[in-house]
Amino acid sequence: MHLQCYMYPCTLRFIVSDSCNESITPSTTTTTTTMSSEGTPLLVSLPSNLTSRRRSAMFWTLGCIYGATAVCFGAFGAHGLKKTISDPARIANFATAAHYQLIHSVALLVAAQNQNPISGVLFTTGMTMFSGSLYALVLDPARFRFLGPVTPLGGLCLIAGWAALAF
Numbered sequence: 001m002h003l004q005c006y007m008y009p010c011t012l013r014f015i016v017s018d019s020c021n022e023s024i025t026p027s028t029t030t031t032t033t034t035m036s037s038e039g040t041p042l043l044v045s046l047p048s049n050l051t052s053r054r055r056s057a058m059f060w061t062l063g064c065i066y067g068a069t070a071v072c073f074g075a076f077g078a079h080g081l082k083k084t085i086s087d088p089a090r091i092a093n094f095a096t097a098a099h100y101q102l103i104h105s106v107a108l109l110v111a112a113q114n115q116n117p118i119s120g121v122l123f124t125t126g127m128t129m130f131s132g133s134l135y136a137l138v139l140d141p142a143r144f145r146f147l148g149p150v151t152p153l154g155g156l157c158l159i160a161g162w163a164a165l166a167f
Contacts, residue, residue, distance in 0.1 A: 056112045059120035063108035066127055070102035073135065081138075090138045097134035101127050104158055111165055122161030129154025 077094040085091055104127050111119040133151045136144040 059112035067105035074098035094138040097131040101131040119161045119164035126157030
């Protein structure tokens with residue numbers, strides 16, 4: 001399917017053909033949208049399969065970014081954090097956050113591949129809330145104490161993401 005767009009004064013025409021090589025003339029238009037005045041914005045909705053592919057591409061990119069940052073945070077927690085934090089429980093919490101982020105970034109890639117936007121949103125939200133709050137609480141517990149209740153909410157989002165991925 002090939003889409004071409006022609007703009008005429010106060011008229012926008014879309015021409016759809018089955019082949020990219022086919023000669024198309026403005027007289028074969030399938031959809032014409034006319035603007036009532038030059039100040040009126042023209043809104044064109046994208047086909048649902050195109051928005052679905054864009055959303056999946058966004059979740060794929062987010063999954064890759066979250067996976068890469070999980071590896072970075074894991075390395076920082078294993079090597080750099082021990083120099084500033086001596087409490088082994090806090091270091092273990094940081095490692096847990098990196099571990100969960102890495103596992104769920106792979107789950108986000110699966111959600112993107114299966115074009116499951118509900119699980120994609122839940123995994124993204126859950127990783128941000130769960131791992132993000134743990135990172136902040138480990139690095140500065142006094143300053144980010146208010147994030148304590150956010151961690152279990154992020155965990156619930158992760159659980160719901162797995163459930164949404166099943167359906």
